[in-house]
Amino acid sequence: MEDDPDDTLALLADLTGATDQKLRDLARTLAARLYLDISRRGPAKPRGVGLLRTQRYRPDGGDLDIDASIDALVASRAEDIVIDPDDLRIRAWSTPGTAICLMVDRSGSMTGRPLATAAVAAAAVAWRSPDDYSVLSFGKDVIAAKSQDAPKSNERVIDSVLALRGFGTTDVAGALTAAADQLSRSRAGRKVAILLSDCRATVPGDIVGAASRLDELVIIAP
Incomplete structure (x- = not known):
């Protein structure tokens, strides 16, 4: 882990899809704990205009x-x-509360480092805004690993992300629209949407129009 943490996390992410049931269950349990532990390094400081x-x-x-x-x-x-x-x-x-919606692009290769990155991102969001966040995965359609107003343990959220496998087309506009709908359920003073994707849309849609519905949009291209 100390020598090459990225490769270690990528390997662990791959093991969550192992064919051996015991190995898969063990990897998922360990991965959820490890990713959450990594995300908790450092205090979750409130941000925004006081x-x-x-x-x-x-x-x-x-x-x-x-x-x-x-x-x-x-x-x-x-x-x-x-x-x-x-x-x-x-x-x-x-300081006003912060609501976060994380969108994970599952249309490409969702193994190894991309999968580990998605899991760490979900863990970080859960740590930063534990009471007001959502996690969406998208390809041809959008699936909520966690809805904004639905309670779900952090471990289960991470496990849902680790279960993702890449396939299909990329509906970026659909993901942005779904994120806006999720964040509209929150009363937080600050609402942030985080898009984890290369943003190469293969499904027609008004991406600019969908993005304009969001107060803040952060794009991370893994």
């Missing part, structure tokens, strides 16, 4: 919002009782 918002009180969370807390303060003083912290409000900076 906004000053009124929030519930928490110790050292921010400055007391007098306007939003005035009723509770007056009532506490009038009744000569200790104020309930839950009735107080503060002003503090907050």
